[in-house]
Amino acid sequence: MKKKIRIYQSINTKIVLVIVLLLVFVLQLIGANFITQIENQLITSFQEDRKVQMDFLESTITSSLEIEESGEGSETSPEQEISSLLTEFSGSGITDLQVVNSELIVMGTSDTTQQSTVGQLSDDVDLRQAQITENSITRQVIDSITQNRRWKIVEPVFSSGEDSQFLGAILMESNIESVYDQISQITWIFLQSSAVAIILSLVLANMLSRALTKPIKEMQLQTREIAEGDYSGTLKVYGEDELGQLASLINDLSDDVAEAQESIDAERRRLDSVLTHMTDGVLATDRRGKIIIINEMAQSMLDIDQETATEKNLLSILDVEDDVTLRSILEKQDDILVNSRQNDIPIILRASFSLIQRESGFISGLVCVLHDVTEQERIEEERKQFVSNVSHELRTPLTSMRSYIEALADGAWQDPDLAPRFLEVTQNETDRMIRMIQDLLQLSRIDSGKSMLNLEIVDLTEMLDHVLNRFDMMIHSAEYEDKKYQINKEILEQSIFVEVDPDRMIQVLDNIMNNAIKYSPDGGTISGKMEKREDTVLISVRDEGMGIPKADINKIFSRFYRVDRARSRAMGGSGLGLAISKEVVEQHGGHIWADSTEGKGTTFYLSLPYFPYEEEEWE
Incomplete structure (x- = not known):
């Protein structure tokens, strides 16, 4: 059954996914590095610009701070000069400029809203730290009102003399948020470009994947058809690359498999024909003894159908589980006798075994051949x-x-x-x-077929009358004077002509009458009767003897069989009379049987084929 491939299991999807993921990874790697470099360059440039401005401002304000520190008078006060200078510097992204003296008194500020702080002691921590350490302080801060990022520089100012006296400090805050906005814009542009690149790569990867998977799908369909037994298809070879060579090999394989399958089918048909027409039963099993093949003769011998047989193992189907094991069969392969029934008739089967072995010696199964040896046994x-x-x-x-x-x-x-x-x-x-x-x-x-019949057309009515009369005279002779027997005759009045061997048929009648006299009690009556049927003549002889048990009634025509051995031997019988009678009657195409009731007597029946003769034909 064809198994449906889900979309995430498809090679086409996997190829597209791998290409896109690889592209995304490369873009992420490049983008991260690129944006990081841009960010670093823009921030560094921003900081350098502010540093240049701070150096220029420091060189300009130093003189005013020296005047303020020395206390010398001038036409313009240091505070006014500093305020004027700071006003000129405000702008260009600078949000706040403050100048403090050595005692951290605010001497000027560019923020018009903070003019009240001029002349007041500054509470800025960074200014105090710069005063203490006499070093520049640079850091990024967040505006508490606008939440914008600002770049803060606190630069200490020293006198120009050799003693480098601390004169004060300059505080500069500039808006660095614009730099980050610029970085965000660059990042967004990169992401848009990456998205376009990914979409294009999806299209291109899908086209490439389809170009690669199309011949693979064709190979898949062709191999499935080969597996299902259709070898007529041929793959198109798109090139001389590995896929093209694989397609060529599959085409060659299809031809080879088609030839091999035709050969196997022919051999299978021959094997099926042999198995079907074999007079012996054949069963084949796997290495565990489970039935995999059983021919019709074996099914008939074991009285089982194929579907039921293939669900059982060999020992179970032969009903020998208690007698032998599969291991003993594999080791010895001795023949065994199996009792079975065919058409409700008991039969005896001889089971012969043979191993199915590979060249390596591995046993892959067992073959059992069943031969009906009922007649032989x-x-x-x-x-x-x-x-x-x-x-x-x-x-x-x-x-x-x-x-x-x-x-x-x-x-x-x-x-x-x-x-x-x-x-x-x-x-x-x-x-x-x-x-x-x-x-x-x-x-x-x-038995050897050498006993020939001297057939004559005789009057069976006269023959039976002659035999009964002879025995009637015998039972009235001196030999039987101490016993009183009586013979009754029910013979047809018309003549019945049959083709028989007279001597053999008289021998049969003598045997039956002798048995009747032997086993009749003193004073018993022996009845001889003759009837004409449509195409047979039926002769019956009935006695009033001890009878024959039902268990023995079908065995009395066997050679040397006696119901009462001691009595029969004492009466001088050989035990072969009825066996000879049965053979002679069957030679004539007739049938002989007995019907008996124990204690009441036995009746023997003799049936012979009868073909009526027309008078003119007889004349």
Whole structure:
């Protein structure tokens, strides 16, 4: 934002002010010296004139005072001569003239209003001091009536003989105010001239300042435009002086910055494009860990928007403040796992760190790359669980077989009652391991994509009826004579033709029916039902067994997962039947799931895509 420059902050004002203040200072210095010299000269001249007058008056009056002192008679009395002489001298700025004898008796005065003092003893202090010291006294006094300044001279008069007898004194007061008036007039003229000079200097200084600041202002505007991203302007070069060279350099700088900015913008666009289309989340921080950059993938992974993210630090946004510190990350840069949610689905992220360092080694920030390892962690966990389950499932029959074989080896084979039973158990456990390995091989082929379907168009109604009839015969065989099971069928009357692998689909139905019989109580009913939807066929098998807890309903299709492990193993299951069924159904483009109420039973649903065939098309 442009900051307004006040008038007293402007360079133009400062230059004008400096020039004017310098001129005022010089004028004051010159004026003070000039007026002081004029004052001294005028006062000195005034005093010298009065001194000359006093010397002339002294030489004229000395004879009259000698006559008065000697007491000799003459045609004219000394008082009359002195009065006549003083009358002639009055004027020319002299305001008062007095002559006193050696006893300070006033013998004459030029002031007509003071004629009564003639013949009286003078009370003037300066006359008395001159009588005592026999020295001249000069000083400036103030007229008590007019308040004008006067120059006062008291000159003692001595006889012309060798003994230089004190005859009296002459007092002269002259008006020196006129001299000071003249000095005031000269001062006023000087002040007027100074004012005119200051005004002219203001105008000239302003013109000079504008001539200097105009290119500076243009440079200011140009640099502001450069800062705002406009590099199109060009400064006018007014000369080859320092300002002209600076303008040329700014023009060159503008071109260089424009090129650099274009390069930076291009790199930024490329970086933004890379960050936007990355499948990994990227965050960048400053040296204190505050988020400054976060790409869209990181926002999605951390379920946060950019505005909120830039107000937090890295540890807070990853929610690992209790586990690691920023210092430990800066020192080791070890990867860490972060739990997060994406679209309300829990995910696991691996956070990798890298330092942003200058050439000097100063750490100015941190880059964090987030990689979604949810699937990897799930696969790794399933692998560990799978290995554990396989080891456990194989160890149980192997341990049993070893025990019976050891017993046989110890002589049990000679016992006609024990030997057949031990061999039967060993054979059953061997068959159980073979079935488990076959199931594992089948799952392996499905996982690797090598399990091919031999698709045929079959009547699904007939297939389901065949499976249910087979199991109905099985539950009425001698094997189940001690239990009373019942199978109910709700099958469609018309034929439903679907494209499936018959062997695989029968395997799926067998697995579901086997589970239903295993977990049904004595006297329980197993219901098989078939429904036709708009574009799917839905098969359901319901039992009245112990049911599946809600916490386990979504896990029953996992490999080796059992709700009741002890009971399932006792019934001979491998824990892979439902996992194989799920894979086979999904290979057919269908879907399998379960719905259960604990203590009341479980219903398995099998949904397959169905495309109706027209009769003529089938024919």
